[in-house]
Amino acid sequence: MKTIYIFIIFIVVGLVQLFIPVNMILNQEAILKSGTVYKFKTRPVDPNDPFKGKYINLNYQIDTFETLDTLWQRYDEVYVYLTVDSLGFAKIKNISRDVILNSKNDYIKAKVYWYSKVDHKLSMSFPFNRYYMEESKAENAEKVVRDIQRKSTTSATYALVYIKNGQGVLNDVILEGMPINDYLEKHK
């Protein structure tokens, strides 16, 4: 094949290679710009990703929901409809296998973790359970959060998540009213 044709194909490939990360950014920015922000009570733990570095894994307090539907299978998609409680934290209103038309509530597309037939509770994993941090800080974060939760019951640790059309972008994790990075910087 002529060099110029190979070059033209390469330009197309190169554009696709650029388009994918750009599209990732645009998607996330759109949610951050026009999504609704929710506070999710959370408890971070600290694992690793081989390519993307250290992150804290966030377990959410509202990641279970009581339901009598026993047919849920692991990794099924579940639409979780949200509302807020009296303290302003996110709360599950109801769950569904499909999008509920005309619902005024925001929803997120989560994955089923497992269903307990004993207490009829469905455990789910939300698509915003990773918060990437500088490697030195991530190691310390879990310990700091544990200490905060031990000494205080009122001050909640929560995640700020922007939600739009079933997708969520985790914007920050708040410890005692302060963004986690600032908090860890201050309490070195």
Place this chain on the structure above:
Amino acid sequence: MKSKFQSDIKELVSEQVISKDVATKIEAYYLSKQSDSPNRLLTVFGVLGSARVGMGIILILAHNWDNFTKTIKTFFAFLPLIIGQLIVGYVILKERSETWKESSGVFLFFAVGASMALISQIYNIPDDLSAYLLTWVLLCAPLIYLLKSNMLAVLHVLFATSYACSYGYFLGNQTPWLYLLLLAIVVPRYINILKKKKSQNISSVLNWLIPLSLIISFGAFVKNNEQFGYLIYIILFGLLFNIGKTSFFYHQKFRRNGYYVLGSLGTIFMLLLVSFKWLWENIFTKAISFNSQEFYFVLFLCVVSIILLSYSYSKKWFTRFDPFQIVFLIFTLVFFIGLASSIVPIIIINALLLFLGVFSVKEGISHLSFGTLNYGLLIISALILCRFFDTNMSFVIRGLLFVSVGLGFFFTNYIIIKRQKIGNKK
């Protein structure tokens, strides 16, 4: 500095074994053969260097630089990608050497991965590893052909295998069908390498890597009817063995023929595994569904293997009949007999293993091959050892069996050494 080869030639000339004219011709021939070796070495270093720089960038970015703003982080996410693309563009336009193509291709490969990883990091996107690997491999797949790169083909197979494992084994009840597509993408390049670079190292690497990738990934296609899993693997090993037996691969050096070695070892391993009684009494008696992806997969593999076997026979690609070639067919029959009775399959499989062991010993002796002879003895020993676990043989019989295998080992190897000596004397 003169090489030993050059001093040998000088000696041959001085001893008047060869003429000066012949000596010059021999030297010229070997020099022309060596002329491309420095380039090849440069390519290897170039590729290794780019791979390390690329992986280094991923690790540096994985540190998560807190002090940078989102914009600066995004800029750094794109920087290696754009640099990589510019270099590859330049290499294509200026038609630079293989070294340039391989090195820039490998660098761009890792830059694509690094850029997506950093964006995920900036926006806390928790996408699973398999989706990330799949996008990465697909984005870089065209480069294999645009750059005619060998190393990118290797990376493609490696990362496609990681995708199959991550999606099929670690993500629950999912089948990595797209792995087959990923593998199909690299096949034309692989065939091209086999045609043009048959005796180069890259062919050997792929001749091992591709069967290994299949062996690692095929388990991920078995989800519910685990019995079919055994059948899938025996047919797969049969297919690999038959590919390795075709004259194209069979006449190459042993170490270049991963299909043959893995196919043969895999067949024996699987047969030993299914020679146990408990498997036929517990696993193969479970309810089995023929309207399942596992069965269709078995059917597909079986058809491909039979077509290869019969086509190769019709083309006379096989030099000699080898019972290893039809083990997968025998086992497929035995498997379906086993759904009704558990005794018959166990007897047939044990007899088959014994036959394969004895056949290898016989082949080893008649072709004076230590490797084949000892492989046969190993099969017999492994078979006896396995039967210790599920039969009530007395220790005396077990001991006698091993003594006889040991004696056989000494005796047969001794015969070959003797024959070789006689052959050398003649």
